[in-house]
Amino acid sequence: MNFPMPTLRVTAHGLALEDVPLTTIAATYGTPCYVYSRTAIEEAFERYRTALPPERAEICYAVKANGNLSILRLLAARGAGFDIVSRGELERVLAAGGEAKRVVFSGVAKGAAEIRRALEVGIGVFNVESAAELTRIAHIAREMGRRAPVALRINPDVDPKTHPYISTGLKRNKFGIPVAEALALYRQAKSMPELELVGIACHIGSQLLDPSPLLEAAERVKDAVEQLERNGIALRHIDLGGGLGIRYRDETPPDIPAVLRALAERFADRPERLMFEPGRSLVGNAGLLLTRVEYLKHGEEQDFALVDAGMNDLMRPALYDAWHEIVPVVPRSGPVRRYDVVGPVCESSDFLGRGRELALEAGDLLAVLSAGAYGMAMSSNYNARPRPAEVLVEGATHRLIRAREPLEALWALEQ
């Protein structure tokens, strides 16, 4: 099988991530467990970092995809900046040793306390999503006697051709500011001493497979930058967001350096530095969810493999009907059946995969692939299930980067 994960290997002892057998991970840390490959993350980051010269482009990892401190730390060490959407993500970046001035604060509804904290630590830029938010940021900056670095996120009204739940660049989406309104806001903001106009931003959606909507959005951004220039507003950077897709099943993902270069080409005559905010394409195919079959259940109409990971651990299948490959860790011969691979959660939408042809017995380990992005990050404690452990492998070494949640943590804040 040609796996979508570059560092997943078939060995005589079953599947291994880098050189660590997944059976070793299960025996050491238990299941369910997220397992990430350091090499895969670093190689993906290098594809971004080396696509364009550093003076031309900056790569800010979208923390929402996977905010584990060890992952943030290894990306910071490679020179990544960060894209955040909450105070929690900001504090994660700072705890991991990231620099505040290399942080982009995105998100549609930044709270006053979040804005205050970001100004206090010296955030790189606020990507502002509305006139009201700009007013709030200006007000808080004035109160604090600071200047807030801002970029306006425009909504280019371009169809990103992705799942409707993760499309953000259309007029009907809540994100960004229509171009005409943004131009007027820039003019207004120019006369406000508490605001420093440093950039412009755009992000049209996630899991984009066709790069042409990105290029189209870039054209709209460029038009806006040129109009601003004619109005005497010069910016330092142009943030083109994230969104490049990955292979989960049989998709052909866009070639990262080729897309970055094609985008940079559009701005060849512009002096502003470019910025990118990739999430999924850095960590998605670096991680998998390891789970164990608890029971097999042969229903009248459907065979079920009941596993110990559920929708609370990986909600993408339930939320988007997303496909993740599911592969036995140690393949066995025996009858193949079409299983719905389902979790222990009390919801019929609690599935990890449907109609999968597998030869299984209770106790077998399964690897749910391509789960490094928006896996652990979107997990919950539904059904009072503690969140899984997270493990990072590198070569033949492995280490725990987040302990399995202890049960007491589930009610620690309750009376």
Ligand SMILES: Cc1ncc(COP(=O)(O)O)c(C=O)c1O
């Ligand atoms: C503003 C912003 N930047 C970056 C990202 C990261 O997107 P992706 O994980 O698709 O690269 C997102 C999520 O879609 C986002 O909303």
Ligand SMILES: N[C@@H](CCCC[NH3+])C(=O)O
């Ligand atoms: N959480 C989504 C992507 C949303 C991107 C965030 N703006 C996913 O798993 O695919």
